[in-house]
Amino acid sequence: MPLTPEELDKIAKEVAEEKGEKELKYDKLRYFTDEELKNYTDEDLKKFKIKHDISMIEELEKGPWTSFISDIKREALHRSKLPEDKMMISKEVCEDLLGQLELSYHDKETHWKHGGIVGVFGYGGGVIGRYSDVPDKFPGVAHFHTIRVNQPASKFYTTDYLRTICDLWEYRGSGLTNMHGSTGDIVFLGTTTEQLEPIFYDLTHDLTQDLGGSGSNLRTPSCCIGKARCEYAMIDTQDMCYEMTMHYQDELHRPAFPYKFKFKFSGCPNDCVAAIARSDMAYIGTWKDDIRIDQEAVKAYVGGELKRNAGDMAGRDWGPFDIKAEVIDLCPSQCMSWDGNKLTIDNKECVRCMHCINTMPRALRVGTDTGCSILFGSKAPILEGAQLSLLTIPFMYAERPYDNLKDLADKVFEWWPEEGKNRERLGELIQRQGLRVFLEKIGVRAIPQMVKEPRSNPYIFWKEEDVPGGWKRTIADYRKKHAR
C-alpha cells in the first residue's frame, strides 16, 4: 500500500531522531548580519563595473531570459562590499570568473585545466578538482573546485535551509551554484582545497547534510515530484529515492565500480526525470488493474466544458475536442472505444502509455494496483553509442523497506564490478555479454516483454546441458557410422 501523509510524517520524524537532525533555524547558523547582506543599492548595481573588460559577455545581459552574467555581476558587487574577514576565498572570485569567461569568448576555447584529484578524507567522490590555466591573470579562480551536495529528494526546500547553505557558500566559496547539476545535486561552484574540509564539517554538523557522488561510484539518485504533488504517481518516488540513497551510502562515497551508476525514480511512464534515458537502473511507476473512468467527466470533455490535456494546449485554437481523433485513434494499442455516450477501455490490451489519462485527467485515473517497472542500462553515447534502458522487470511491487529492490540492485552490484571493464557502463556490459547472461546473473526468467521482437539470426549459444547426451562424443564413434 502506498504511504499516507501520516505514515510519511512518522517516518520523517523517526529518521530525524535517528540521525540527530535538528530543526534548522537559519538565525542560529548564520554567518552574516542583515546589514552585510544588504550592502548595495540599485544605484550601485547600475553603476557597477568589474575590474576586467567583459564587453563581449555583457552582450548576454540583453534580452528577456534570465541573465547569468547579470547575476554573477551582482554577486561580484556584493562580495566587493563584504568584510574581508568574512570570505575565506578571494573577494574577487566572481570578477575573475567573468574575466576568464570573457577570455574564452574571445579565444573560443575553455581555460580550465584537466581536473585534479581533490576531496575530503575518506570519500572518493563529491568533489571535482578544477584549476584555471591562466591563474596569473585571474588569481581568484586559480583553484575553483566543485562540490556536489546531495539534494533532498525532489528538491523542496525551506528558506531556513537554503539561507544557511547560502551563508556557508558565500563565506567559504565563490557564492555561485548550479541549482542543480545534471544528475540532481546542489552544486557549489568554486572553492579552494583548504576550504573543503571545513565545508564538509559545516555541512554535516550544522545542516546534517552529506555530499553527492562523482567518479566511478553510485551517483546521487534522483526522483520526480511523485505523490507530493502529482496525481499520476504510482510509487513513493521520494521515499524510494531516499531509502536507496541511504542504503547505498558506501557505494555513493567510495568508488568501487567500473564507471558511474545511476538510480532514477519516476512515478509514471511520463518519466519526468528521464529515468529511461539517463539511469543504469530505472524505476518507473505503473499499474496492473484498470484505468478508473468517470463517464460524466468524459462527457464534459466531449462537451467542451473541460479543457483537453489539463489546459496545457490552450494557447492555440485547436478546435473542439474530438475524442475519437484525439484519444481513441491515438491509443497505441487501439484498445479504446467511444459510442457517443460511454468510453470503454479493454484494459488487458492497454500498454499504459498515459496518453488518454494525460489528455483527460479529470475523467481518467491510473489504476490502484500499483508498482514499478524496472529497466536497466541507459546512457549517453560515450562510448559505444547511446542506449535506452531495457525493460527487464515488467512489474514489481515497491513497498517499504524495499527489500526486493535492494536484492535486485545487490545482484547487479555483484556482477557488473566483477565483469565490467574500466569505464564500461552497465548497459555496455549487457550489450557485450548479452541480455541472456544478465538475466542469468540477476536470476530473472526470459519473457517476451523484454524484446521488441525475437532475434532474426539463428546464432544461439546453446549450452551443453540443453542438448541430450551433452557434447561428449568422439570422432571415432562418428566415423563408425560415416565413412570418410
Place this chain on the structure above:
Amino acid sequence: MPYDPENPMKDRITDIGPQHYEQFFPPVIKKNYGKWLYHEIIEPGVLMHKSETGDECYTVRVGGARLMSINLLREACEIADKHCDGYLRWTTRNCVEFMVDDKSKLQPLMDDLKERKFPGGSYKFPIGGTGAGVTNIVHTQGWVHCHTPAIDASGVVKSVMDVLFEHFGSMKLPAKCRIALACCLNMCGAVHCSDIAILGIHRKPPLIEHDLIGKICEIPLAVAACPTGAIAPAKHEDKKTVSVKSERCMFCGNCYTMCPAMPLMDAEGDGIAILVGGKISNRITAPKFSKLVIPYLPSEPPRWPTVVNTVKKILDVYASDARKYERVGEWIERISWEKFFEKTEIPFTEKSIDDYRLAYDTYRTSTQFKYTTGI
C-alpha cells in the same frame, strides 16, 4: 564546536545522506501527499493541483539559469518567505516553483515575480515553462566550469531562450518541446533523447604532448580509451608516447578525458551539431533518440546567431506543420525524414548517415520513400 584543522577527524560525521525530504514539504503538500485528484494549467506557468480533501495547491513556475548566485537564491527565499510561508522547490529542468495554498495569494506572487528584473533588462524569474511550449533548456557547464567543452553552455542557452522566450511563456505548440544542450560528446547533461539537442563537437584530432604524456598518463589506458582503435603506443625521441591515426578519429574526446596530454579543443575546429526528434515520455510512442540532422554549425560567441536561427527555424516549421499531440520526432516519423529536410531547408549530407556501430540498422531497406525536390 567549529572545524579544528589540527584535528580533522575529530567528531567526524559521514554517510548521513541528504536531509529527509518530508520536512521541506509545504503544509499543503504534506497534508495531501498521495491524495491529488487532478491538475490544471490555468495559464502559462501556473498549475493548480486539486486534492481529494478539497485542498488546492497553486504553483508558479519560473525559469532559472541553472547557474545561480547566492544573491539570487536569497532573493528567491525572500519571495518564498513573503508569499509561500518559506517553502520553494526546483524542477528537474532547473525551473523554480513557488507554491501557495489559496488562489487569492496567486496574483500578488505573480506581480512580484514579474517586477523583478536585472539592470540589463532580463527577468530574474520569468514565468512559464508549462505545457505545449518550450520549457527551460537543460544544459551543462561550458566555458564557465569544464575542461573539455567545445562551446560555452550558459551563453548559448541564454541566446536561444531569448529568441524562444515567447514559447516559454505560452502554450501554442502541438505538444511540449524539450530542448537540451551539452557542450561536448560526454553529454553530462544527457541530450540524446530531446526534441531538439544542441551539441558541442570537436573536429580536430587530439594533439599529443610527447614530453609530458609518459609522466602524467598511463599509456595503455590512453590507448584503450579510444573506441575506434586510432591510438597506438609509439616512441618519440626515445620517450614512450602514443600516435593517433587521424583518419580513424571520430573526435569523441575520450582520450583527453583519460589523458590530459591529449587536448582536442580548437577555436576553428570546434562547433555545434544539431539533433532532433528524441523523447523520453512513453506517451503514444516509445521513447526515442534524437537524430543528427546538422553535423556542424560554427561557434559564434557571444550570441551564436546561426545556431539560434536554426533552432528557431526547426521549431517554427514543427509548430506550423505538426498535428496536435505530436512531438517533434512523431511529426517527423509521420511526414518522413526526407520531408523534414525539405521543409526545414536543411541540406542533407552524408554526415547524417550513421557509420558507427550498428549503423546498418538505420539504413532504409524498403522501396517506400517520398519524392522531394531533387529527385
